[in-house]
Amino acid sequence: MGTETQNSGVQIATRDAYGETLLQLGKKRNDIVVLDADLSGSTKTAKFAKTFPERFFNLGVSEQDMIGTAAGLALTGKVPFASTFAIFETGRAWDQIRLVVCYSNTNVKLVATHGGITVGEDGASHQALEDIALMRALPNMTVIVPADAIETTSVIYTIADSIGPVYVRLGRPKVPLVMPPDYKFQIGKARVFRIGRDVNIIAAGIMVDTALKAAEILSNQGIDTGVINMSTIKPLDEESVMLAAENSRLIITAEEHSIIGGLGGAVCEFLSENHPMPVKRIGVMDVFGCSGSPGELLKIYGLTAEDIINTAKKTLNAGGKAHQ
Amino acid sequence: MTAAQKTAGKIKDIKTLEGIAREIRIYILKMLAEASSGHTGGSLSAADIAVGIYFSKMNFNPDNPRWKERDRFILSKGHAAPLLYAILAKAGYFPVDNLMTLRKIDSPLQGHPCCAVLPGVEISTGSLGQGLSVANGIALGLRLDKIPARVYCITGDGEIQEGQIWEAAMTASHYKLDNLCAVVDNNGLQIDGPVEEVMRISPLHDKWTAFGWHVIEVNGHNMEEIINALDKAETIKGQPTVIIAHTIKGKGVSFFEGRVEYHGIAPTRKELEKALKELE
Ligand SMILES: Cc1ncc(C[n+]2csc(CCOP(=O)(O)OP(=O)(O)O)c2C)c(N)n1
Ligand SMILES: [Mg+2]
Numbered sequence: 108m109g110t111e112t113q114n115s116g117v118q119i120a121t122r123d124a125y126g127e128t129l130l131q132l133g134k135k136r137n138d139i140v141v142l143d144a145d146l147s148g149s150t151k152t153a154k155f156a157k158t159f160p161e162r163f164f165n166l167g168v169s170e171q172d173m174i175g176t177a178a179g180l181a182l183t184g185k186v187p188f189a190s191t192f193a194i195f196e197t198g199r200a201w202d203q204i205r206l207v208v209c210y211s212n213t214n215v216k217l218v219a220t221h222g223g224i225t226v227g228e229d230g231a232s233h234q235a236l237e238d239i240a241l242m243r244a245l246p247n248m249t250v251i252v253p254a255d256a257i258e259t260t261s262v263i264y265t266i267a268d269s270i271g272p273v274y275v276r277l278g279r280p281k282v283p284l285v286m287p288p289d290y291k292f293q294i295g296k297a298r299v300f301r302i303g304r305d306v307n308i309i310a311a312g313i314m315v316d317t318a319l320k321a322a323e324i325l326s327n328q329g330i331d332t333g334v335i336n337m338s339t340i341k342p343l344d345e346e347s348v349m350l351a352a353e354n355s356r357l358i359i360t361a362e363e364h365s366i367i368g369g370l371g372g373a374v375c376e377f378l379s380e381n382h383p384m385p386v387k388r389i390g391v392m393d394v395f396g397c398s399g400s401p402g403e404l405l406k407i408y409g410l411t412a413e414d415i416i417n418t419a420k421k422t423l424n425a426g427g428k429a430h431q
Numbered sequence: 432m433t434a435a436q437k438t439a440g441k442i443k444d445i446k447t448l449e450g451i452a453r454e455i456r457i458y459i460l461k462m463l464a465e466a467s468s469g470h471t472g473g474s475l476s477a478a479d480i481a482v483g484i485y486f487s488k489m490n491f492n493p494d495n496p497r498w499k500e501r502d503r504f505i506l507s508k509g510h511a512a513p514l515l516y517a518i519l520a521k522a523g524y525f526p527v528d529n530l531m532t533l534r535k536i537d538s539p540l541q542g543h544p545c546c547a548v549l550p551g552v553e554i555s556t557g558s559l560g561q562g563l564s565v566a567n568g569i570a571l572g573l574r575l576d577k578i579p580a581r582v583y584c585i586t587g588d589g590e591i592q593e594g595q596i597w598e599a600a601m602t603a604s605h606y607k608l609d610n611l612c613a614v615v616d617n618n619g620l621q622i623d624g625p626v627e628e629v630m631r632i633s634p635l636h637d638k639w640t641a642f643g644w645h646v647i648e649v650n651g652h653n654m655e656e657i658i659n660a661l662d663k664a665e666t667i668k669g670q671p672t673v674i675i676a677h678t679i680k681g682k683g684v685s686f687f688e689g690r691v692e693y694h695g696i697a698p699t700r701k702e703l704e705k706a707l708k709e710l711e
Contacts, residue, residue, distance in 0.1 A: 162575070166602055167605075175595070175599065176564050176599075178554060184576075203561055206555055
């Protein structure tokens with residue numbers, strides 16, 4: 108599953124961690140059922156399907172029907188995990204998620220893969236950059252974006268035990284491990300790596316790794332920078348945001364999502380009402396993506412450590428010096 | 432669970448069922464008039480079908496609405512909420528008097544059914560086209576648990592213009608859900624006019640057959656035909672059954688019958704009086 112890379116060791120795709128965890132979960136609990144819409148090879152639910160064919164339901168290319176079917180299964184006491192690509196899960200079936208999952212408050216776990224720009228070559232039609240906004244706007248919905256494979260595994264176990272609708276956004280490419288091996292995810296609890304006295308970067312998903320790299324460089328250059336992994340985007344860990352806000356002069360949010368309505372939006376909403384201060388959002392600037400390799404796309408759309416560093420420096424220079 | 436509780440609703444006598452249907456229509460009209468808004472035509476057209484399903488066929492227990500082995504009733508055409516509420520009140524889920532709180536602040540009788548606030552409502556509906564998928568999921572879950580309960584789902588005929596209905600139709604047939612019975616309330620009307628003019632759905636029988644369903648057509652206001660069809664549906668194995676119920680929108684009140692404009696209009700006090708005279 109993992110491959111070595113020159114700088115950060117093992118890399119694992121979060122979707123691979125999902126597929127493996129789902130299989131283990133299926134072995135432990137026979138109330139776990141899995142649904143997919145003709146993408147089980149890519150979402151990695153195929154692993155579960157192979158071992159537990161009687162508890163796996165392929166709905167074919169019909170995401171709306173998949174969500175309704177999942178809700179029905181939940182009503183009989185099953186814990187359904189429904190998976191497809193993030194754009195189809197949240198976009199195509201939004202009204203279904205709204206009515207029979209959130210409004211009906213059914214115990215459906217939506218785990219989507221291929222979130223964000225790093226879908227890569229398939230291009231804009233397949234790159235979900237609005238899914239977090241779509242899911243975050245729904246009452247009763249919990250929204251989670253794991254940073255790596257370790258967190259994904261813990262998230263999947265956690266939500267199998269939680270009651271109520273959850274959206275988990277996973278990615279396509281292999282990504283570095285950033286969380287400690289013994290890390291235990293808790294819904295609504297951010298992981299504070301460090302609180303910086305100048306800047307704090309609140310990041311989610313693959314941008315946590317990017318934020319850690321940026322923070323190291325900034326701190327080495329005398330700009331004291333902290334990082335928070337805000338894996339639960341809703342409910343937002345307001346305490347951690349406040350901690351970061353009260354101890355620094357600039358908050359930077361970083362996410363592989365539109366700057367509208369995602370983590371950046373959530374943090375800004377909270378801070379503008381509770382602790383107004385400078386915030387800069389790193390994300391896709393209200394445009395569609397395009398085809399290319401994930402690495403190229405991250406550069407083109409401004410989602411690199413360099414982008415974070417430049418934003419921090421520019422904003423701090425405009426607003427005064429680093430902490431004395 | 433005692434046997435008596437399990438079969439609390441099972442009435443076989445046609446005259447008794449027809450009497451209940453009349454009573455249900457009276458509740459529907461009274462609650463709509465009290466609310467002064469809501470959907471009259473489609474609540475009345477599906478009344479006989481719903482009464483037939485709920486009171487002649489279903490195992491349920493109002494004291495234990497989530498009883499695992501209950502049969503399920505899904506009103507996919509959620510705008511006929513007054514019908515569902517009248518049925519649930521009659522079945523004993525809540526006092527009949529509460530029907531008069533329809534559409535009012537703090538009432539669990541929301542404009543469209545909300546399962547989170549009203550026991551007996553299996554799933555929230557109101558956005559058309561979604562109930563059949565949920566019914567499929569329940570049918571799959573029951574089968575996994577080897578529970579012999581059945582799932583009933585009523586859709587409108589305009590509603591089945593929704594693509595999701597046909598996704599669900601494929602699913603039910605693909606997974607051979609013979610514990611599922613759908614009923615299309617084929618009253619021929621939707622909001623903007625006759626269904627065949629707004630967006631043709633015919634040939635209905637052939638469509639469902641082509642999707643792998645066993646199809647039965649009935650006069651949706653003939654209780655005997657309804658019960659016979661429901662009995663027959665239970666004997667069909669290896670595929671789901673759909674009952675195409677030929678109905679009249681606004682059925683039971685002469686001046687509402689077949690009138691497209693009474694889709695989403697509640698009876699006035701005057702109309703209520705006149706209507707009750709026809710029904711009582
Ligand atoms: C998805 C969706 N689109 C539109 C509506 C508005 N609407 C409510 S009822 C209705 C017509 C339904 O016609 P039909 O299914 O024939 O219902 P009936 O005649 O039984 O009342 C429409 C368009 C809705 N509730 N849901
Ligand atoms: Mg109609």
